[in-house]
Amino acid sequence: MHKPKDIFIEGAIPPAMIADSIAKHQTKTEIGAHSIFLGQVRKDVINEQQVAAIEYTTYKDMALEKMHEIREEIFAKYPLTCMHIYHSLGIVNAGEICLFVFTSSAHRKEAIDACEEVVNRIKAELPVWGKEIFENESYQWKQNK
Template structure:
């Protein structure tokens, strides 16, 4: 699928939006997961993401295919960043379009929740006094 991307470059949410836009779409939903500056009250400097890329791409494609089929989407884009990602930068962008907004909202939520559970992407939180690998699966 052309709209499934893993990259070390900054993510472009408008590119994701443009890639799923359709004249029949009454609902286009975008989720942007940004790096926040604190976790559990502790100051975060940046995050570092690693992926088993071949498997991660396959899993992301599987998520998109299921969402497209289940909610009758026009299209879905999932872009995930790897490497060092700074505070306020996007780590993941998911966009989808459908005839009606409800389906797009449900599909987008399904995609991020499933991505966190099944896609082999790991994150390391870096602090002033150290770093820790954290589970992306809450």
Template sequence: MEKIHKPKKVFVQGPISPEFVSKSIASHQSKTAIGAHAIFLGQIRADQKESGVVTAIEYSAYEEMAEHAFHEIREKAFARFELTCMHIYHSLGTVPVGEISLFVFVSSPHRRAAFEASEFVVEEIKANVPVFGKELIGENGAYVWKENS
């Protein structure tokens, strides 16, 4: 029988700090069945646009629908890969260039499952989760809706 996991809160307000990432890693040292962690950090780029350089992205979401989509992705990953645990965090609100907006942390007894699950989860998030980003352009504060690539 497949284990059903309890839905977890994914959204955090503003950027995901390096301290938060570090504490997440440190909290797994006592879990001795884990042999590998794969960590993906999505960072805001200073892309050049027609109207200027991106200085931040402002994220919004249909939170209930998005939380459900994140949960479905977690369940698919646990069913598909040999995983010990998984954590997903995504920013809401404004995240400046250079800061982290997506943190995917996958743990497994073996590295191959961790690598493959991490890529699977990130691609599924980009394709299926209703999170929207408006890019803040330059000093004038103009916004442009971001397109996932």
């Protein structure tokens, strides 16, 4: 039984961190497939206002316990070599990455199926909320703070 891992990162997930994570797996030669999901903040228009960013909040202890439960169930269901999950907290601007799920296994089907299930369960079960920040003065104030 693994202990809960902290999946949260303050702000956007840096592309260099994603690249580094992929590079580190080149030494694990028993892996034949990786599946990666990257969630990106969209610049949606809601009620004629354009989204500039999303501010993510959570009940961290509760979310980490739930993520631990999901993680254990996914490892029990699929023959994975490893699974990495990172979710942003705080403000993430439109176009930036807010969710990174990376699953690895000997074969592609298991890696893909596990990755898809993890993403779906995060969206459905994890107590993480996103509040849109629209392009206006208050957003500029927060951005420059």
